[in-house]
Amino acid sequence: MYYNIGMDRIFLRKKLEEFYLEDIGYSDITTDNLETDKEVEATIVSKEDAILAGLNFVKEVFLLVDNSLKITVLKTDGEEVKKGEEVLKINGSGKSILKAERLALNILQRLSGIATKTRKFAKILEDSKVKLLDTRKTTPGFRAFEKYAVKVGGGYNHRFALYDMVMIKDNHIALAGSVKEAIRQIRKKVSPMVKIEVEVSNFSQLNEAIEENVDIIMLDNMSLDEIKESIKLIRSKNKHIKIEVSGNITEEKLQKLKDLDIDFVSSGALIHSSRWIDFSLRFL
Numbered sequence: 001m002y003y004n005i006g007m008d009r010i011f012l013r014k015k016l017e018e019f020y021l022e023d024i025g026y027s028d029i030t031t032d033n034l035e036t037d038k039e040v041e042a043t044i045v046s047k048e049d050a051i052l053a054g055l056n057f058v059k060e061v062f063l064l065v066d067n068s069l070k071i072t073v074l075k076t077d078g079e080e081v082k083k084g085e086e087v088l089k090i091n092g093s094g095k096s097i098l099k100a101e102r103l104a105l106n107i108l109q110r111l112s113g114i115a116t117k118t119r120k121f122a123k124i125l126e127d128s129k130v131k132l133l134d135t136r137k138t139t140p141g142f143r144a145f146e147k148y149a150v151k152v153g154g155g156y157n158h159r160f161a162l163y164d165m166v167m168i169k170d171n172h173i174a175l176a177g178s179v180k181e182a183i184r185q186i187r188k189k190v191s192p193m194v195k196i197e198v199e200v201s202n203f204s205q206l207n208e209a210i211e212e213n214v215d216i217i218m219l220d221n222m223s224l225d226e227i228k229e230s231i232k233l234i235r236s237k238n239k240h241i242k243i244e245v246s247g248n249i250t251e252e253k254l255q256k257l258k259d260l261d262i263d264f265v266s267s268g269a270l271i272h273s274s275r276w277i278d279f280s281l282r283f284l
Contacts, residue, residue, distance in 0.1 A: 007144055015144070016057070016064055016103075023103050031098045040094040040283050044108070046081045047278040051119045053077050053152040054111035055088060057145065058104040066096035078115070078152045087279070094283070101281050110142075111149040112277040118153025118270050121254060126154075128258040130265055133158040133244070137268035146271045158266055166196040170220075179208035197244070206230055210237050218266070221247030224256055231261050 044058070052075050059071045069092035075081055087108075090097055122132050132155040138146045147157045159165050168182050176182035179198060186196065197216035198209040209217050210233070219230050227245055234241050242263040249267035257265055 007148065011144070012057070012060065013064070015141075016060055018141070019103055019107075020061065020064060020100075024099060028099050031095050034095065037093055037095045039092060040097065042090045042094075042097050042281055042283050043086045044088045044090075044105070044279055044281050046083060046085050046087055047280055048083050050081055050112045050277040051115040051153055052079050052081050052087060052108075052112055053115035053149040054108045054145070057107050057111070058088060061104040061107065062090055062097070062100045065100040066093055068092055069096055097281070097283075105279055105281060107145065108279050109276040110274075111145060111152075112279070113274040114146055114149035114271055115153035116277060117274040118150050118155045120251060121249075121267065121270065122154030124251060124254045125258050125265070130258055130260075130262055131156050132270075133264050133266040134270050135246075135266055135268040136161070137272045139271075150270055153270075155270060166190060166194055168196070168198045170199065170201065173205070179205045180212055183209070183212040183214060199246075200230075203230070203233070206233065210234060210241065213238060214241065216242040216244055216264075218244040218246050227257070227262075228260065235261060 046052075055073050055075060055077055059073055062069050062071055069090055072089040072091075073087075074089065075085075075087045081087060118132070118134075125132055134147060134150040134155055135158055136143075143160070147160065150157060159167060166186055168179070168186070172182050173179050176185055179200065183196065183198065190196075195215040197218060198205075198212075198214050199218040199220045200206045200209055201220050201222065206217065206219075217230075217234060219227050222230065222245075231243060234243055243261070244264040244266055245257055245260075245262055246266040249265055249269060254265065
């Protein structure tokens, strides 16, 4: 594992190469036509308070462009950084630094934004048994990085992709005809070791999911009263079923959910609605 982030080094390198090639194409027409290439020192500075995520990816971006650059990482992913603090220094070719600058900053800004939002949500749940999960609502090609940032912020990853576990959603139910039929069709073909989760939005679907003894039931976009009633129903009939709540999760809603008898809260907003954190690179 690379940098203890759960990402294989070859996978990471390939991804960063793809990102870099998207940006540079066949050349950096501006930087490549400068006549001077000075040896410089540069620093990346946070322009606001945030939770850091992605510093080691940033380091790899610079080394991918020029492995002679000297990189000094000044902070640690998961650490709180204050406005004006330096997080990383680079020494070496000014041209190489310029070619890597935007990709490096984009990654750092995006991932730190996710980690910062996740930390706010996770702190609400820190004295609760409820675990905060992300979703598959991620940027195509960037999922591994975004889900990494969720972990840095104190959240947990839901299934990483379609192959992880069975997740029966509204359109699966529509295609199969009912919750019960969808579960039965899938159970005939998957290993009994594979967990089955069902997303329900009403009590009819909920009862079918309970009767079929699924592993996890997601209560999707239900009101607080409906959630409480659903919890009573599940716990009275099958205490082994895990309960997940999802749909329009905000800090205010988390405050109301954290003391309920549920296991998970999942939120796509951790990733798709996080605000980028502002960092800048400066030559010294």
